[in-house]
Amino acid sequence: MSLASSLTTHVNSLAISDVPLKPRTPAPKPNPVSVGAWSDAVDAYAGPRLSKRIIDVPDSHVTAEKLDAIFRTTYDGESNPGGLINLGIAENSLLTQEYLEYYSRVLKDALTPGDLTYGNQSSGSSRLHTAIADLWNENFSPLTPVKPDDIVTGPGATSVLDQLVAVFLDPGDAILIAAPHYNGFNVNMVARSRSTIVSVPVPNEEAFSPTSLDYFETAIKEYAAKGVTTRAVMLCSPQNPYGRTYDKETLLAYALFAEKHDLHLISDELYALSVYDNPNMPDAPPFISMLALDIEKETGKPFDSRRLHVVYSFSKDFGVNGFRVAAVISQHNPLVLRALLHTAFLMKVSSPADALLSYLLNDKPTFRKMVALNQARLADSAAHVRDWFEKRGFKPFQSNAGHFMMVDGRDVFHFKNFEEERAFAHKCIDAGVVVGVGQSYHYAQPGWLRVTFSVHRPVLDLALQRLDEALKSLKN
């Protein structure tokens, strides 16, 4: 494939002049079925009865509807240039042109007659599971080599987590997650499985320290006192929304916490290959998979490895959110794999995506080039966005992984409450850009933003111009 000669050269097929500098300022366009409150729609409904479980919808439905409304107004250079540019979502358009060219070219070699059938497993193809095992073994040094049958795949981490938590939690049971955290968990682990997400606020300065688990100790007791049983703890490594890798000591603290309370430990490692250089973090730890740790040896304490399950997705590291391919890797718990097998066919990976990603993983030179190119562009784009915010008085929380960074805007905004933060989010939408405000990630104080920077540069710069408009309107 014809990769750009320099790793840091950006694709400029879409020139800055092609994008409207004075955008229309569209309001999110909701699906016509989701106008007004759900409870009002239910009260007005006189048709044949719907199930109680659907009528008693969890609060997460509001997030699901909002997400759909934003998708429906999303900026597209060709079809919707006046749409909202979404810096509040983890999409990576730094490699779009390269991947479109690559996938279009290789499909004829990648797609087999078997891909038009149900394939050779209820879960994704054995070809894909083998390629994922190789990916893990060749890049993340697992303590025990990953085997293809350690893996169950599904259409995105969203689906995989939905099924996985149902294996551990009965409705109402709790899973603990350090806050701030990815807001999608409140949909994907609640909407069907009806789990209780316990967001555990951890101060910034302890978020990447073993002491973060002290807050979990408090939370688990607090929920137990309310009669809620905690069954699992989730680790996002690298962390979302901070965009940072964990050191070994903190990872081990998670493992010991899970062991102490007999919990399942889900390690969400979606950004494993999206680690990049930040000159302000010369001593940043590399990414370490939980599967790479010899926990008993490192800690001198027992650890039941049946409780450890890794979730991985191609969406982030390979910029293919739309492909919907993710995996659970559980190396020591065949009963969990068997439970997932019972419903694997309900979340079967689509074969063209299965074929294309397997092909890429097996095409090692291209795989390595694309990963390196992605990391270089992430570093470049992150530096660009850090600089932009610093010039405006924000304090970026230093990051070295993922598609986004948190920026501390407390000295700029002086928000007195979350209501004011929400008002700013609406001003951004009026200006044609979406940014994640801290409260969406269960942040304890107002004034923080999560900003996605893994955006094709001309579009990123347009988004930042729109954000400037929103900031100016705040001063007026």
Place this chain on the structure above:
Amino acid sequence: MSLASSLTTHVNSLAISDVPLKPRTPAPKPNPVSVGAWSDAVDAYAGPRLSKRIIDVPDSHVTAEKLDAIFRTTYDGESNPGGLINLGIAENSLLTQEYLEYYSRVLKDALTPGDLTYGNQSSGSSRLHTAIADLWNENFSPLTPVKPDDIVTGPGATSVLDQLVAVFLDPGDAILIAAPHYNGFNVNMVARSRSTIVSVPVPNEEAFSPTSLDYFETAIKEYAAKGVTTRAVMLCSPQNPYGRTYDKETLLAYALFAEKHDLHLISDELYALSVYDNPNMPDAPPFISMLALDIEKETGKPFDSRRLHVVYSFSKDFGVNGFRVAAVISQHNPLVLRALLHTAFLMKVSSPADALLSYLLNDKPTFRKMVALNQARLADSAAHVRDWFEKRGFKPFQSNAGHFMMVDGRDVFHFKNFEEERAFAHKCIDAGVVVGVGQSYHYAQPGWLRVTFSVHRPVLDLALQRLDEALKSLKN
């Protein structure tokens, strides 16, 4: 595209000499995690606790595990020539070469930058929903034109039905289906939603008559007496496993039955475009979508159209089971669409499949040619298989739609019970071929087979040779 010049000319890229006539006779190769009984595995498990809902698995898990074992040993001309040829599953390999060539060629035009993102809706793309609406409006004469927002898509009818029944049924509630019926319903509508599938045995001679609903009247009362509430009725039109279209009178009888008992009516129309000529059925009704019927006008009785929901999938009519693209079309019930929207992101269609199928639907000349080619090959292949069974004393149940036919082997087998029928199924597996035996479809008497004929001819003939071996071994 370079379609074969004659519609009935079969692709012979795989010559008969390429396939092993003396197959190895492999036993199904189970996933290593699913060896032995689930209850034994649970008893032996000493790891961190799994949820009660997962431990108390429905009986359907046995079917799910068996399906996976069969997939793992499936015949593949290149990678597994000694594998099982599966005539017990609805896969269509009559157009494999044409579709592989087509999709490989058009991906570069079909796939857009937006396909690498989450896209422009929580459900499948607006491009796909628009193409499905057009498909319906241009081919199936809906009473009210289908709009893109009447549609929710998901990764296969399996996933779509799982979510749809959860909207209508609380755990334990019943859905009625005429038996024999597709055995996958017992997995996809039970495994997660925990619905009760009520298989209503209807004699052959009434299966396509309005009197079939009399059996439903009995069943609904019987289950009500047991304290089970029925919330929905399912119609498979064209019918699976009979492979036959319904006349208008029977469709209307389903509608009136649903109205009378205030049930949701799910019309599974997966084989809508797979209707073919059978010279023995000169008066076979054409396929009629439930959406095409003016039920109130036709019957002179009220009908609440909020209860009507159609399920469609591309798997069958387009021979792409692996793509995982299906749709619910609900034209008059925004609350149902809204409920599905809350979990649509958990079953998002994969973008390469979304892009390829949208492209095909919009490429009208190719679409029409492929549908016609498929129907011609189905007719040819069905005639071939009817002839084969008739020569051996079986009585094929005349069919005009779908990928399979039921054949009455009672005069050949003289099975005294289902145990003997099951023993024959195992003999078939020993010979390297899978056929569906009647009991898998909840057939009331032993001695019937469901045989898939939509198989590339050289492989089909090899499968029939293997079946002959199984029949001979029965006589010995």
